[in-house]
Amino acid sequence: MSELISWKNKKTKRPLIIFGARQVGKTFLLKEFGLHFRQIVYIDFFRNSQFASIFEKDLSPKRILQELELLLETSIDVEQDLVIFDEIQYCSRALHSLKYFADEFPSGNIASAGSLL
Numbered sequence: 593m594s595e596l597i598s599w600k601n602k603k604t605k606r607p608l609i610i611f612g613a614r615q616v617g618k619t620f621l622l623k624e625f626g627l628h629f630r631q632i633v634y635i636d637f638f639r640n641s642q643f644a645s646i647f648e649k650d651l652s653p654k655r656i657l658q659e660l661e662l663l664l665e666t667s668i669d670v671e672q673d674l675v676i677f678d679e680i681q682y683c684s685r686a687l688h689s690l691k692y693f694a695d696e697f698p699s700g701n702i703a704s705a706g707s708l709l
Contacts, residue, residue, distance in 0.1 A: 607693050622705055629674040635686075637680060644685070651685065
């Protein structure tokens with residue numbers, strides 16, 4: 593957890609990727625870490641295929657966040673909230689979008705978890 597807090601406190605950072613075997617606590621760790629933020633925006637690509645469709649049009653982080661806000665009926669501030677892309681291996685375009693999130697939101701709190709990456 594201390595390494596995650598250190599990542600959170602950086603002024604510029606890249607999206608966080610936690611990978612490993614199935615059922616070892618990746619999601620649990622990220623949700624616990626999320627308690628250090630205003631809110632957790634949790635996206636599970638395995639349980640909800642609607643999320644993957646958001647990434648089909650293009651990989652523009654601003655558009656992706658706007659569509660997530662509409663779908664989740666909540667506002668998202670990537671500098672105050674923790675956005676978690678869970679089971680990201682089920683949406684390769686979401687994985688590729690992390691590069692663009694890093695470019696457009698260098699101080700954003702974007703995290704992902706997955707196995708078989």
